Amino acid sequence: xxxxxxxxxxxxxxxxxxxxxxEIIVVDNASLKNDIPILRKKYPFVRILRSHEKFNYASGxxxxxxxxxGKYLFFVNNDTCVKDDSLHxxxxxxxxxxxxxxxxxxxxxSDEDALIQFAGFSPLTRYxxxxxxxxxxxxxxxxxxxxxxxxxxxGAAMMVKRExxxxxxxxxxxxxxxxxxxxxSLAIQSCGYKLWYEPHCVIxxxx
Numbered sequence: 476x477x478x479x480x481x482x483x484x485x486x487x488x489x490x491x492x493x494x495x496x497x498e499i500i501v502v503d504n505a506s507l508k509n510d511i512p513i514l515r516k517k518y519p520f521v522r523i524l525r526s527h528e529k530f531n532y533a534s535g536x537x538x539x540x541x542x543x544x545g546k547y548l549f550f551v552n553n554d555t556c557v558k559d560d561s562l563h564x565x566x567x568x569x570x571x572x573x574x575x576x577x578x579x580x581x582x583x584x585s586d587e588d589a590l591i592q593f594a595g596f597s598p599l600t601r602y603x604x605x606x607x608x609x610x611x612x613x614x615x616x617x618x619x620x621x622x623x624x625x626x627x628x629x630g631a632a633m634m635v636k637r638e639x640x641x642x643x644x645x646x647x648x649x650x651x652x653x654x655x656x657x658x659x660s661l662a663i664q665s666c667g668y669k670l671w672y673e674p675h676c677v678i679x680x681x682x
Contacts, residue, residue: 576668
């Protein structure tokens with residue numbers, strides 16, 4: 476049910492991303508209106524899968540991964556967009572260290588470019604099981620521009636090596652929302668991989 480957002484995302488990639496090769500896979504999660512014929516006509520280079528049964532977004536990510544060919548898998552929500560050619564920083568991060576299994580960009584709000592949504596996570600505390608989204612609602616500043624290891628990936632935009640996906644398995648689907656990427660992050664780390672935050676790549680997220 477996000478046709479306009481999906482088009483905006485596809486067109487932003489077309490317009491800005493030139494430094495890496497890529498394929499685009501769109502997974503439609505049982506939208507009320509079947510816009511697949513329009514998408515295929517509008518973007519013939521996009522591969523599209525449609526589920527006739529509504530499932531959670533982790534299942535959608537996993538479904539898309541089954542037909543992907545890339546060395547790296549970039550899972551990204553359709554209510555996001557790119558505004559520059561910075562995705563290559565994520566690829567370079569994964570290539571610079573064989574122990575890094577996954578990486579997230581900085582997330583900023585689409586309608587407020589200067590406000591951060593995500594600049595890493597702090598760990599869950601042992602006593603309250605709470606944590607902090609670093610930089611949330613803060614202005615972009617040098618203190619948030621340092622790449623660093625993080626305990627969890629952010630499900631709105633995360634890139635992993637294919638070997639990691641195949642070794643660890645797909646994103647857990649038993650959750651309805653919000654905890655699946657944290658569970659998956661722990662599984663990735665239990666296999667000996669590190670997770671990273673790379674702020675030189677910025678993705679703009681509506682929510």
